[in-house]
Amino acid sequence: MVRFSFQIIKNQETPNIVCSFDNIRYIFNLPDGFQRFTKDNYVKINPGPRIFFTRLSTQTTTGCFGYLSTLLQQNSGISTKIYGPKGLCKLINMKRFNEIGGFKTLPYSVQEFNGKCLLGTKDMKLIEELMKQNDCKLQEYLEKIKEHIIDPKESNNASIYMKNSTLFKDENLEIQAIEINDTIQYIISSFPQPGNYNKEKLSQFNVPTNKMQEMQKNGKVILEDGQIITIDQVKEPNIIPQKAIILDIANHEQMQKLICNVEFKKTLEQFNSQQINLVAIFHLSHQIQEEYYKDFIKQYSNFNHIFCNYYKEGNDNICQAHMKIQPLSELLSNFLHQSFPFNFPHIEQQILKPIPKDFQNLNSMFGYVPLFEYVILPIKQSGYRPVQNFSPKVLSQMFTNNQFKNFEQQFLQKAKDHLRLIFLGTCSMKPGQLRNVSGIILVNEKLKSNIILDCGEGTFKQISDENIVLDDKPLIIWISHAHSDHHLGLLQIIYNLSNSHQDIYLIVPAIVVPWLIFFKEILGEQSKWKIIVSQQFDEDFKDDVNQLIKDCFHQCRIRQGEQVQIVENQNFIKNYEDLVNCLKDQFELDSIRVTPVEHCPQSYGVRLNLCDGRSLSYSGDTRPCERFVKLSQNVDILIHESTFTDDLQENALQNMHSTISEAVKVGMLADAKVIALTHYSQRYSRQMEINQEILGNEKIVFSCDHFGGYLNEYSTLSQISKEIIQLFNE
Ligand SMILES: [Zn+2]
Ligand SMILES: [Zn+2]
Numbered sequence: 001m002v003r004f005s006f007q008i009i010k011n012q013e014t015p016n017i018v019c020s021f022d023n024i025r026y027i028f029n030l031p032d033g034f035q036r037f038t039k040d041n042y043v044k045i046n047p048g049p050r051i052f053f054t055r056l057s058t059q060t061t062t063g064c065f066g067y068l069s070t071l072l073q074q075n076s077g078i079s080t081k082i083y084g085p086k087g088l089c090k091l092i093n094m095k096r097f098n099e100i101g102g103f104k105t106l107p108y109s110v111q112e113f114n115g116k117c118l119l120g121t122k123d124m125k126l127i128e129e130l131m132k133q134n135d136c137k138l139q140e141y142l143e144k145i146k147e148h149i150i151d152p153k154e155s156n157n158a159s160i161y162m163k164n165s166t167l168f169k170d171e172n173l174e175i176q177a178i179e180i181n182d183t184i185q186y187i188i189s190s191f192p193q194p195g196n197y198n199k200e201k202l203s204q205f206n207v208p209t210n211k212m213q214e215m216q217k218n219g220k221v222i223l224e225d226g227q228i229i230t231i232d233q234v235k236e237p238n239i240i241p242q243k244a245i246i247l248d249i250a251n252h253e254q255m256q257k258l259i260c261n262v263e264f265k266k267t268l269e270q271f272n273s274q275q276i277n278l279v280a281i282f283h284l285s286h287q288i289q290e291e292y293y294k295d296f297i298k299q300y301s302n303f304n305h306i307f308c309n310y311y312k313e314g315n316d317n318i319c320q321a322h323m324k325i326q327p328l329s330e331l332l333s334n335f336l337h338q339s340f341p342f343n344f345p346h347i348e349q350q351i352l353k354p355i356p357k358d359f360q361n362l363n364s365m366f367g368y369v370p371l372f373e374y375v376i377l378p379i380k381q382s383g384y385r386p387v388q389n390f391s392p393k394v395l396s397q398m399f400t401n402n403q404f405k406n407f408e409q410q411f412l413q414k415a416k417d418h419l420r421l422i423f424l425g426t427c428s429m430k431p432g433q434l435r436n437v438s439g440i441i442l443v444n445e446k447l448k449s450n451i452i453l454d455c456g457e458g459t460f461k462q463i464s465d466e467n468i469v470l471d472d473k474p475l476i477i478w479i480s481h482a483h484s485d486h487h488l489g490l491l492q493i494i495y496n497l498s499n500s501h502q503d504i505y506l507i508v509p510a511i512v513v514p515w516l517i518f519f520k521e522i523l524g525e526q527s528k529w530k531i532i533v534s535q536q537f538d539e540d541f542k543d544d545v546n547q548l549i550k551d552c553f554h555q556c557r558i559r560q561g562e563q564v565q566i567v568e569n570q571n572f573i574k575n576y577e578d579l580v581n582c583l584k585d586q587f588e589l590d591s592i593r594v595t596p597v598e599h600c601p602q603s604y605g606v607r608l609n610l611c612d613g614r615s616l617s618y619s620g621d622t623r624p625c626e627r628f629v630k631l632s633q634n635v636d637i638l639i640h641e642s643t644f645t646d647d648l649q650e651n652a653l654q655n656m657h658s659t660i661s662e663a664v665k666v667g668m669l670a671d672a673k674v675i676a677l678t679h680y681s682q683r684y685s686r687q688m689e690i691n692q693e694i695l696g697n698e699k700i701v702f703s704c705d706h707f708g709g710y711l712n713e714y715s716t717l718s719q720i721s722k723e724i725i726q727l728f729n730e
Helices: 034-040 063-073 088-097 124-132 136-148 199-204 209-218 252-260 262-272 291-299 317-324 328-339 392-398 459-465 490-496 510-523 545-555 572-587 626-631 646-654 660-669 692-696 711-716 718-727
Strands: 004-009 016-021 024-028 050-052 081-084 109-112 162-164 167-169 173-180 183-190 220-222 228-230 242-247 277-283 304-307 372-377 383-386 419-425 439-444 449-455 475-478 504-508 529-533 589-596 604-610 615-618 637-641 674-678 700-702 708-710
Touching: 004 034, 004 277, 034 063, 034 328, 063 088, 081 088, 088 109, 088 510, 173 252, 173 262, 183 262, 209 220, 242 262, 242 372, 252 262, 252 291, 262 277, 277 372, 419 459, 419 711, 439 459, 449 490, 449 572, 459 490, 490 504, 504 510, 504 572, 510 529, 510 545, 529 545, 529 572, 545 572, 572 589, 589 626, 604 626, 626 660, 637 660, 646 660, 660 674, 660 692, 674 711, 700 718, 708 711, 711 718
Parallel strands: 024 050, 050 081, 081 109, 242 277, 277 304, 449 475, 475 504, 504 529, 615 637, 637 674, 674 700
Antiparallel strands: 004 016, 004 372, 016 024, 162 167, 167 173, 173 183, 183 242, 220 228, 372 383, 419 439, 419 708, 439 449, 589 604, 604 615
16 A cells, blocks of 8 residues: 655744655755755655745745755756746756856756746756866866766656646646745645455455455456456445645735635535545645634634644644654754753754644644654555654663763863854765754854854754854854855855844855855845955955956856846955954954865865964865965864765865865864864764774864864863764764
């Protein structure tokens, strides 16, 4: 029997829904942190998913760029199909700009309901054209990504599943899109399913088990006594189509239009005439408190309603489960918080609102339940069920034995400082269950300002878990290079700070500028970001910065007929001057220095010189590099990437990363007081072999997510950090 189910993922403000039909996944919206949250929710995302957007906004789409990169690396980009409202093609097309300045071509195919189709092709001609340019580094880089380039003959077409402009239909499901003012509501329907064999009837007719195959094949069997038994005599009747609806209603007007919609009405009629079974309506909206929404729900109270942003209070098992279950990442951080209260935050379980009282007594109202899925088929199991392969017991047992007793007293906070350095994400490429992608924050508790160094997807959630408020405080975000695991988190942060009265200074390599400007144009969201080009902080950079940006925009024009306007009113030089003028007063910084490092085009390392004479430096992604050693001379804390353990030296060379020993050597050459390591390959999510020499070196600190301390504490954190990293070794 097939399994048809829906799982809500709600680790942050915007929920999304993963629908499973056997092995195919149908994903509705991709918010920031999507990949991380699927792991934390035990959602297995198989290759070749079908992705649907209810609307195009920062909140519903920013997770798609990182996720599409992962699909590309798994070579399943081409089997991925993406659907959504008008504007979707433009948005996904922009994916090309978020890494290496637009050189990567696009394997994904995209279909707008009632609109355009974007064919995913691998256009080798364009790549070759670029390679003709006399840029040696670019050529080397393209050589490296060549393995990801799929056969140019293959083109990828999302419209193969489009039966008409609003109807998606594949081997499992039919999905009707109802378009209402730029948002899409989805009606999802299974096809009639064959009923199960009825065991009682089988034994009643004396059908032996060895005849079952014959029964399945011929629709009947002849028993030894000559009696003919047909399949209908021993089978349950066919199961009528099972439907679910996903609603994303933002206002009264949209609700009115939904109620009057022909397709919506038709579905309700089919239900009334028992042609279908409307199992559940999922509500993505936060609006259920509004009168118009309440009226709607009361009018259709005979259906099951599932409110993705709310929980249900009560005594039943499902309500109890909601209160108890915590994702593994939260559980780990809270366990570490108990042992090291000054180095790990207490993460509050996310606060959901209770379903309004008006609905609490209705039996057909459900809230969000973490790690549960809503099962639609098989019918016998329908309703909320714990996610398969998940056992809450296993989670709670994972961290019960306190291995850190010795440290408890020894490392209590000693001296006061007001600068906290916190690692927000310590994983490379794509996030794991216990590690997010790159992010570091330096919090100035006195001046109430923040500096973020790299900002991978999901960084906003990591910052919120630290109880750090970014709003209305001066903020610098510095991005090391164009790989998306280092900058995609920018979008959610910028969105959440759109009402902030303070300037946000984004220091990015010139190659990232077109991506940011395109994104801003497409989603039209306003905020006070000031883009500054990294190169302006490099003392050795002698070229014209404006020309460099123009070149980067020019390089993005790799598709024929595509016009890319350079946004002339972006005043990069003035932004730079504004920031330099407020460095001291708002950030206690004397200066920011950057230097090119050896990774992909326009990769940088950075040094922050504090007014009190202290300093820290961060390598970004790089091979060990002399320029970074020079930049980091006598630094107090040197943060270096260490993607691989020493046995994978070859991988480090090939992928332009460093091993642990190489990173340590850079720190020693620079005479750094503390060497903090980060950016571990996701292969070390659970286990990392570290040699004795490194473990014995008191200068070295191994970071993990949420690990932090005051700057003056870092010289004492080495031992704790090594204990913690060994906790992951199972
Ligand atoms: Zn990286
Ligand atoms: Zn990188």
